[in-house]
Amino acid sequence: MMLHLDREAPLQHQIYDQLKHAILSRRIKGGTRLPSSRALADRHGVSRNTVLIVYEQLLAEGYLETRPGAGTFIGRSMPELKESGAQYPEPRSARPVRLSRYSERLSGLDVSTLNRGTGLRYSFNYGSVSAADFPADIWRRLLLREIRRRAGKPYLYENPQGLPELRAALADYLHRGRWIDARPEQILIVNGSQQAIDLALRVLVDPNSAVVVEEPCYSGARLACEAMGARLLPVPVDADGLDPALLPPVETGVRLAYVTPSHQFPTGGVMPAARRLALLDWATRAGTYILEDDYDSEYRYEGRPVEPLQALDRAGQVIYSGTVSKVLAPGLRLGYMVLPPDLVQPFLRAKQLTDRHTASLEQAVFAHLIRDGHFERHLRRTRRRNQRRRDALLAALTTAFGTEVEIAGAKAGLHLVVRFRGISATLAASVAEAAAQHSVGITAAEVRAGGDGASFVMGYAGLDEADIRQGVALLREVVQSFHRRSQRGRGGRLSKPVP
Amino acid sequence: MMLHLDREAPLQHQIYDQLKHAILSRRIKGGTRLPSSRALADRHGVSRNTVLIVYEQLLAEGYLETRPGAGTFIGRSMPELKESGAQYPEPRSARPVRLSRYSERLSGLDVSTLNRGTGLRYSFNYGSVSAADFPADIWRRLLLREIRRRAGKPYLYENPQGLPELRAALADYLHRGRWIDARPEQILIVNGSQQAIDLALRVLVDPNSAVVVEEPCYSGARLACEAMGARLLPVPVDADGLDPALLPPVETGVRLAYVTPSHQFPTGGVMPAARRLALLDWATRAGTYILEDDYDSEYRYEGRPVEPLQALDRAGQVIYSGTVSKVLAPGLRLGYMVLPPDLVQPFLRAKQLTDRHTASLEQAVFAHLIRDGHFERHLRRTRRRNQRRRDALLAALTTAFGTEVEIAGAKAGLHLVVRFRGISATLAASVAEAAAQHSVGITAAEVRAGGDGASFVMGYAGLDEADIRQGVALLREVVQSFHRRSQRGRGGRLSKPVP
Known part of the structure; x- marks a missing residue:
């Protein structure tokens, strides 16, 4: 066995790498006796100590073994490859990849609609917000305050439901701004609307479950439903959003209805109160949960906003989802859900197994922003x-x-x-x-x-x-x-x- | 209909709220004629204009309707509740909540082991890191630099795979520090190890799929497998970690094997090279992917670290997961995966539908930290x-x-x-x-x-x-x-x- 050493580079590293590669590639067989450290050192004109360190390292890692009085050997327990002659197994890509049914369904979908931001000079693409609108100075100041506040405190795992101060601040804000009466214990902090959709599907929907979506529908929701294997029941929208008269019969066993009543995506209709009440009434009779995606409700230019379904709901059937993507910035990945009391635990558990909790620094800054009145x-x-x-x-x-x-x-x-x-x-x-x-x-x-x-x-x-x-x-x-x-x-x- | 007005508070808001509540609670029926705005104003001693604004608002929202020459009426299209007499439907909690099978399985599991951090003075609980160790000054400096760099640029949706500069920095770091040769295109940024586990299960595992786990096993992984409905095949560990001799036969059709070779969790064994090669060999013959959770590999006090499975893998079967939870702070929720080329697209799609992408500010700061040499x-x-x-x-x-x-x-x-x-x-x-x-x-x-x-x-x-x-x-x-x-x-x- 010959080593090829570059005298300009660290010798120990090179000897280690080449020996190990020879072992891994099966150029030297398990059980083969190695030259003594002195012999190898002499042959290559390096210090014996260098070789000794390498041998010890390879011994510690199990590549080598010593037998008292007999010397150093390539470990016998190194597995032999089944294919004789093959240095390495064939690259995996030659074989079909076995994916889950979720992933198989997903691979057939066009997710390109989720990739927003074209870099064009005059981008009317939806999802962009203006850099000039972001309250950068205040955000930086609050961020610094929060970092100072945390000085000497570790950034440990946080409450998986979200920081208590943010949930309290949101409960107040939602009461003032959206007529929503939610206790902080009903609020779950998530990584934006998409995670709210994903969690709702995981908690409530099985493959082949019936799910009502709007027709046309926000693609991030429709794609998630399709990937989950849900049976989609599209309900047409008009200028007033989803038409409850066209909902499937209450006996259908619909598990979830996804709606955007405050500004239907994409057609832009605002659902009037009567339709909201009819939708809730249907949901009560059908035993269906409603996911209300209130993604841009903060913007309404004509008339006072209609209450969200959540505020009209008396039966605990509305799962409310809000986001900072349109009012601060989508890159923050920060959203919040208001959950019916029954669903808090199931959603919290799913969130924990999904990613434990949402990053806490942004949560804290957002809480300050609301508390100090900056947000409104x-x-x-x-x-x-x-x-x-x-x-x-x-x-x-x-x-x-x-x-x-x-x-x-x-x-x-x-x-x-x-x-x-x-x-x-x-x-x-x-x-x-x-x-x-x-x-x-x-x-x-x-x-x-x-x-x-x-x-x-x-x-x-x-x-x-x-x-x-x-x-x-x-x-x-x-x-x-x-x-x-x-x-x-x-x-x-x-x-x-x-x- | 009598309004109860508090003269100290804004009248318009009170009239609006009370009228609407009367409508919603069905105290006034659909089709009922309202007093004229002048009559109502006179009766309550408020300005007619105030009442007009309220009426217009309720008209715009669909609660009221006008008929030319006849006056203003409660909207006829307000749905009647099916139960006569009932003001509101019964609270939902009286009925059984219908959850998905995922959620049903999950509700039977004890997730309390995920809640770390006891607040005790002498906490030897695993998962805590020292606040004194966090490089707070550098982190703050780099955070400020990044915020300045972004001044005037919006925080838009970012590359769903993770910031290119972070993936490039990680590819270099993993090469230097972990012998991993990964192209930035193989790297996916995730919200910590738990999301890596969740995504791997979603992409590769169906209910009843066979999954190898270590016995004992990190609870975050075992729970996620159980919630997914996987058929768990526990393989006992000893002082050298998982014993490949005890793996199930290659014909079993195992979809995924979850392992912690650099420091078995919880028992702490370090898997020697021979076992690593045997495990890889088994995976090749079994057509199984391996999820290598390298959660704390940066810490090794005796001997040089053994290469991760990813670095020994020649068949593209190892999914590598790393995290900053142990080397910076778990609250940052930042992790990274190195994926076999075949799996990049499936994982990326699943990540997009899960939460679009990981928050970008922390990603950028972490990239600076690596690039400037601070991290190492x-x-x-x-x-x-x-x-x-x-x-x-x-x-x-x-x-x-x-x-x-x-x-x-x-x-x-x-x-x-x-x-x-x-x-x-x-x-x-x-x-x-x-x-x-x-x-x-x-x-x-x-x-x-x-x-x-x-x-x-x-x-x-x-x-x-x-x-x-x-x-x-x-x-x-x-x-x-x-x-x-x-x-x-x-x-x-x-x-x-x-x-």
Whole structure:
């Protein structure tokens, strides 16, 4: 056995690595006697001590063994590979990977819709929020305060349900801001809405369980249901959100109904009180839990907000989910659930086995933000700003497209839906693609059948008003080129992209 | 209908709330005509404008409707409750809650072992780390740097796999520190080890799938397997960790084997190289994935560490999981997986539907910590400190208990296992309870059959050396009181708790 030593590098490490590699690769067989440390040292002109250290290390690790009076040997207990001659087993990728049914279902789904953020100059993609809106100075100050407060205290495992001070602050805030009467013991802190959805499915839904979703539905929820193997029962939405008259019969045994009543995603309808009560009534009779995803309810520009289902619920059937993704920043991964008392323990247990608890520093800072009144001041400010953005977008769309465009879902939230009447729905993806070439990010919306034209979701929270106007002006060029194509009855050339 | 108004509080809000409550509670029926705004204002001595605003709000929300020339009415579309007379449906808790099978299994499990941290003065509970060891100054400095770097940039949804800079830094660190050759594309950032376990089960395991676990096993892993409905195949461990000779036949169809080779939890054995190779060989022949939970491998006090299974794996069968819980702080909820190339997509998809991605600020700070060399300096420091703690604990135990105590698992990690020979294993829980009364936190260990005496896991990373000595001195009193009980052959009185 010959070692190849580089005199410029640490010798001990090299000898160790090469010996071990020779053993692992079966170049030297189990039971083979090694040269004595002195012989090996002499042969390679290294100090005997260096070789001794390596031998001892390999002995300690079980690669070598000594027999008194006989010397040092490659460990006999090193397993022989079954395939003779093969140095290593074949790479696994040659064999089929055996996944769980969950993972198999998931691998057939298109999760690309979850990847937001296109990096385009004029991104109307939903999910972006403005950096200028983030209360960076206050956040940094509170973060520093919290770090000082923790000085000398370890960052240990925390209460798996969430920091008690955050749950208390949220209970107060939800009472003031959302008419929700929740005790802190009903609140569970999670890593954003997606984890709320995931936990609800884990706790309440089995493969083949019936689950009501809105049609169209937020893709993060629909995908999670599909991956779980739920039997989806889509209920169409209109301008007032989900229509309870179209719910399945109460005998269906629906386990969970996922809804976005404060601003239906994506179509933007706000569910009126009567529908909310009808939905709750159905849920009571059907014995169904409702997951109310209140993802952007802080923004409502026309009229006072309607109470969330949670606040109208008298039967303990509503699981409420809120998030800071739209009011602070999605990258914080911070959300909260208000649970019916019956469900607190099941959800808490699932959360613990999922990831023990949500990271505590952000929780503490968020608690300070609420307690010190910053959060609600911040909300008033972002509400005004987003209303200005919305107004700018509405004005720009009307100016650019006049009666060619139909706008829905603008009363609340951070996005609206536009429908270009003169453009076939089948061209929506092509329009979005052409827009991207003009640095404009819009998302083709899957909206209900009926009604003509290509529909798009347009978020506006990430742009300032000037960019909104400029983005719409550029979009106008794109849309007009498609109009011309439609009028010519064949694919025409797009106008040149703006550099 | 009479309103009860408090003149000291905002009138508009009160009128709104009371009207709506009357509607919701069905005190006024759908279709009932309301007094005109002027009449209501006059009756209660408030301005008509106040009442008008309330009416408009309730109209907008669908609680009221107007009929031209006829006035304002309670909305006819308000659903009638099915039960006549009942104001609200019965509270849900009267009916059985229908949970998923996952949740049903989980509700039968004892998850209390996951709740660490007793608040005791001398807490030898495993999982605690010392506040003094946390590199608070550097962490704060890097956090501030990162916040400055992000100024004006939104905290948007990030790469779901984890920040590229962190994955690149980890790939380098794992190469230097753990002999792991991983490309950043194979790394997935998760919320600590528990999420790594959860994701592995979701991606690879179905209900009734065979899963190999160590016997005894880390409870966070065993519980997650049980909740998933896996068929557990426990393989006994000895002083060298899991014994591959006792693995089930390769035909068993085992989907996943969960192991802690660098420091078996809880017994503390370090698996020698020969066993590692035998385990890998078995996995290759059985077509089984291995989840290697390398939770505290950074600490090894005797000999050079053996390579992780991941570094020995040539067949792409090892899923590696690392965490900062033991080297920085568990409250950060930050861990990382190194995945075989085949499994990157399935795990990434599952992570996205679980919670989209791990919070990004901690990720960025951890990346800086590695990149700037702080992390490995910090590791060298905590390694020395924990070695001193371990040495202090070993010395104190030997002094206090002499040959009555048997110590195992002390070569590595942050805990060891003690066995008190003279105390029956059945008394272990009582000893832990009595110790708690003396402000000493220890955990009764579930260890393999054979070998006499009560066993306990003792973690030492959260205590300084003086506290370790004092804690052991107190523990001695407790143990001696049990010795006396055993000698008297009946339950004796405990010595009085130390105040």
